[in-house]
Amino acid sequence: MRVPAKRMEGISPFYVMALLKRAKQLERQGMDVIHMEIGEPDFPTPRGIIEAGVEHLRSGNVKYTPAAGLPQLRSGIADFYRSRYGVFVAPERIFITPGASGAFLLALGVSLNPGQQLLMADPCYPCNSNFVNLFEGRALTVAVNAASGYQLTAKLIRRNWTDACMGTLIASPSNPTGTVIVPTVLEQAIAATEDLGGCFYSDEIYHGLVYGKQAASALQFSQDVFVINSFSKYFGMTGWRVGWLIVPEAFAEAAEKLAQNIFIATATHSQYAALAALTPATLDELEARRREFKKRRDFLYAGLLGLGFKIADKPEGAFYIYADCSDFSDDSFQFAHDLLETEGVAITPGLDFGRNQARHFVRFAYTASIPRMETALRRLQHFINKDSNTIAR
Amino acid sequence: MRVPAKRMEGISPFYVMALLKRAKQLERQGMDVIHMEIGEPDFPTPRGIIEAGVEHLRSGNVKYTPAAGLPQLRSGIADFYRSRYGVFVAPERIFITPGASGAFLLALGVSLNPGQQLLMADPCYPCNSNFVNLFEGRALTVAVNAASGYQLTAKLIRRNWTDACMGTLIASPSNPTGTVIVPTVLEQAIAATEDLGGCFYSDEIYHGLVYGKQAASALQFSQDVFVINSFSKYFGMTGWRVGWLIVPEAFAEAAEKLAQNIFIATATHSQYAALAALTPATLDELEARRREFKKRRDFLYAGLLGLGFKIADKPEGAFYIYADCSDFSDDSFQFAHDLLETEGVAITPGLDFGRNQARHFVRFAYTASIPRMETALRRLQHFINKDSNTIAR
Numbered sequence: 088m089r090v091p092a093k094r095m096e097g098i099s100p101f102y103v104m105a106l107l108k109r110a111k112q113l114e115r116q117g118m119d120v121i122h123m124e125i126g127e128p129d130f131p132t133p134r135g136i137i138e139a140g141v142e143h144l145r146s147g148n149v150k151y152t153p154a155a156g157l158p159q160l161r162s163g164i165a166d167f168y169r170s171r172y173g174v175f176v177a178p179e180r181i182f183i184t185p186g187a188s189g190a191f192l193l194a195l196g197v198s199l200n201p202g203q204q205l206l207m208a209d210p211c212y213p214c215n216s217n218f219v220n221l222f223e224g225r226a227l228t229v230a231v232n233a234a235s236g237y238q239l240t241a242k243l244i245r246r247n248w249t250d251a252c253m254g255t256l257i258a259s260p261s262n263p264t265g266t267v268i269v270p271t272v273l274e275q276a277i278a279a280t281e282d283l284g285g286c287f288y289s290d291e292i293y294h295g296l297v298y299g300k301q302a303a304s305a306l307q308f309s310q311d312v313f314v315i316n317s318f319s320k321y322f323g324m325t326g327w328r329v330g331w332l333i334v335p336e337a338f339a340e341a342a343e344k345l346a347q348n349i350f351i352a353t354a355t356h357s358q359y360a361a362l363a364a365l366t367p368a369t370l371d372e373l374e375a376r377r378r379e380f381k382k383r384r385d386f387l388y389a390g391l392l393g394l395g396f397k398i399a400d401k402p403e404g405a406f407y408i409y410a411d412c413s414d415f416s417d418d419s420f421q422f423a424h425d426l427l428e429t430e431g432v433a434i435t436p437g438l439d440f441g442r443n444q445a446r447h448f449v450r451f452a453y454t455a456s457i458p459r460m461e462t463a464l465r466r467l468q469h470f471i472n473k474d475s476n477t478i479a480r
Numbered sequence: 481m482r483v484p485a486k487r488m489e490g491i492s493p494f495y496v497m498a499l500l501k502r503a504k505q506l507e508r509q510g511m512d513v514i515h516m517e518i519g520e521p522d523f524p525t526p527r528g529i530i531e532a533g534v535e536h537l538r539s540g541n542v543k544y545t546p547a548a549g550l551p552q553l554r555s556g557i558a559d560f561y562r563s564r565y566g567v568f569v570a571p572e573r574i575f576i577t578p579g580a581s582g583a584f585l586l587a588l589g590v591s592l593n594p595g596q597q598l599l600m601a602d603p604c605y606p607c608n609s610n611f612v613n614l615f616e617g618r619a620l621t622v623a624v625n626a627a628s629g630y631q632l633t634a635k636l637i638r639r640n641w642t643d644a645c646m647g648t649l650i651a652s653p654s655n656p657t658g659t660v661i662v663p664t665v666l667e668q669a670i671a672a673t674e675d676l677g678g679c680f681y682s683d684e685i686y687h688g689l690v691y692g693k694q695a696a697s698a699l700q701f702s703q704d705v706f707v708i709n710s711f712s713k714y715f716g717m718t719g720w721r722v723g724w725l726i727v728p729e730a731f732a733e734a735a736e737k738l739a740q741n742i743f744i745a746t747a748t749h750s751q752y753a754a755l756a757a758l759t760p761a762t763l764d765e766l767e768a769r770r771r772e773f774k775k776r777r778d779f780l781y782a783g784l785l786g787l788g789f790k791i792a793d794k795p796e797g798a799f800y801i802y803a804d805c806s807d808f809s810d811d812s813f814q815f816a817h818d819l820l821e822t823e824g825v826a827i828t829p830g831l832d833f834g835r836n837q838a839r840h841f842v843r844f845a846y847t848a849s850i851p852r853m854e855t856a857l858r859r860l861q862h863f864i865n866k867d868s869n870t871i872a873r
Contacts, residue, residue: 089677089678089679089728089730091591091730091731091733092589092734093593094589094593095590095737095738098737098738098741100737101740127543131540132540137540140749144530144533144537145530145534147530148719149524149530149717149720150520150719151520151718154497185582185743186743186744188742188743188744192585192742196485196487197485197488198484199485200485200487201594201616213741214740218742221742222485222615223594223616284482285482311482324542325542325543325544326541326542326544326745326748326749327747327749328578328721328743328745328748337482337484338484341484341488343493344488344491344492344493345488345614347494347607348606348607348611348614349581349585349611349614350579350581351579352719353721354578354719355719355720356720356750357747357749
């Protein structure tokens with residue numbers, strides 16, 4: 088019995104972690120590595136948030152908060168939904184969690200039974216299926232492509248639903264594709280899932296990072312949904328580990344009980360700091376960053392197309408471009424590996440996001456400045472040309 | 481399917497939470513409540529730790545750390561084991577987690593299969609069995625009493641072991657009893673569990689808060705154990721949410737993989753602050769607090785005995801006294817409830833710690849100053865006398 092539990096076989100490590108480790112080794116050896124593999128904004132946390140964190144620390148009163156979170160943060164988030172999305176969410180349905188990871192843990196812990204299946208798109212963020220495996224469920228992945236903007240649709244949900252299905256997960260903006268679901272498609276996906284008697288999970292952690300329009304929240308169409316969000320990405324608070332989960336009313340009591348047990352509470356100073364994330368001054372600063380991300384997206388999108396990568400539609404959100412590199416390699420893992428080793432450009436292989444054409448795709452994160460990405464594109468060009476020379480020889 | 485998962489039936493809420501909520505209501509109504517229900521030191525976080533946290537926040541660099549934790553914190557903890565316990569632990573086996581809650585989650589996530597049983601003492605900390613239920617296992621609780629210092633022994637382990645058992649959990653100092661396991665008993669418990677082919681889990685979160693001697697770590701007797709610890713209690717960092725898990729080497733790879741998925745990482749500023757917890761200056765400050773806790777323990781122990789509570793042996797650790805109140809009431813929940821309502825003294829009913837004579841016991845936390853506890857004892861005396869008057873009438 089003194090071996091890892093069986094569920095661990097179904098939980099995959101992140102391939103990008105090995106790459107990241109290697110990138111750090113290369114850096115120690117003096118190589119200049121451009122990091123386009125990391126799903127973390129390169130901007131520091133906004134000053135107002137930091138100062139709120141410092142102020143709370145200096146109070147010395149870094150004690151446990153209630154398990155569900157600071158009441159003023161829960162109502163602050165409710166206000167945010169009212170002003171940004173025009174929806175009313177009872178603060179009692181909002182749970183503050185250690186990042187979106189904690190939100191997923193709580194959402195599936197209270198709702199997924201062993202043996203049940205959760206429907207989700209492939210490609211998607213790798214943790215999603217791993218969380219399902221953690222609770223002895225099974226991810227039922229549906230291969231999606233550019234035709235549906237890499238998103239599930241009501242039709243795909245109905246076609247793939249099984250007796251073992253207990254719900255649907257949609258992530259918009261999507262990691263790795265950056266695509267944003269069309270509001271009516273989201274509405275229909277929720278309706279289809281509810282018709283089938285399932286729970287609907289909406290991963291909205293890249294909300295706010297959308298270029299040209301606003302992403303719709305699942306809460307605009309139903310109150311009976313789980314919504315996962317966090318202060319990490321748009322609000323620039325990755326290392327602070329503070330996210331939130333909104334649950335259907337029928338799950339609120341269970342969520343409170345489970346949060347008490349598995350978290351006790353989320354880090355107190357992070358919660359106080361997050362209060363400052365919702366102020367007009369911080370939101371202005373974040374909007375300026377969003378505009379910068381948009382510029383980067385435009386720059387990288389044009390650059391990759393120019394080099395011969397195939398990209399379905401211009402991604403509308405998050406900070407990722409999911410690019411087809413099959414004209415250069417039939418093994419995107421090897422492609423990413425060699426690109427790092429020879430040119431010092433780190434990207435994420437498609438394998439981290441599923442099995443659907445994963446060997447043809449790589450993910451670029453535009454969490455590096457335009458000048459750095461300019462250098463990265465030059466190195467990519469050199470890499471591709473050298474490679475085609477090798478093939479020609 | 482849109483109802484909470486079945487596992488939630490096996491996960492109990494903390495009774496003390498309802499009490500705490502009521503205590504806060506009473507306070508808002510103007511009642512002076514003495515809090516002896518909370519498992520949280522009343523001291524603020526030591527200044528050096530706060531300053532280290534502030535310094536890190538001011539750097540603006542609050543980014544994700546590696547999933548297993550900051551390398552310097554992992555090696556700092558390894559050094560701490562060397563200097564305090566004289567044992568060598570490879571930093572690669574040390575995982576930084578969001579509090580001890582995260583450590584339990586990680587430990588059981590990587591090792592417990594559905595349907596398996598984990599042997600543990602009753603009374604014990606309520607989350608322990610809830611974590612087991614979370615992963616579809618079953619807590620096999622063994623009623624313990626003063627005869628074994630409320631701890632499991634090799635004999636109890638062998639006698640209660642079943643085919644479904646996969647391990648033993650021991651908590652020393654124990655919550656709620658404050659008892660510390662005798663080193664040879666711990667050694668034999670580990671040996672018995674290993675003989676039976678099980679995993680051994682040692683909850684050491686109250687280490688450091690031991691009065692008169694040092695608690696032995698399971699690592700002094702075997703390297704093949706899980707050790708759960710945290711910066712919350714002895715180090716005074718509850719709200720910071722930073723703990724650690726030490727795993728047997730065979731589980732290190734699985735723990736890394738699972739930590740990536742369920743945490744991404746522990747709060748960065750909390751980890752930097754924790755580095756300062758291990759410095760000689762902070763440790764001196766903590767030792768002074770330990771001496772204060774010892775004084776409080778002596779004061780409260782004598783006071784409760786004087787009032788007629790029955791307490792087996794003088795508890796040697798943590799900051800709890802588990803007292804038999806059966807001379808005053810045959811329902812300790814009602815006793816705690818009435819004591820709060822009429823006298824404004826909040827304590828925790830035995831029901832929160834299991835079923836073994838739970839209606840006879842209450843837990844007092846000496847996380848209040850001696851003057852406050854003096855008042856609490858006067859109120860208790862009044863409460864008990866009034867009560868016996870009522871009975872006499």
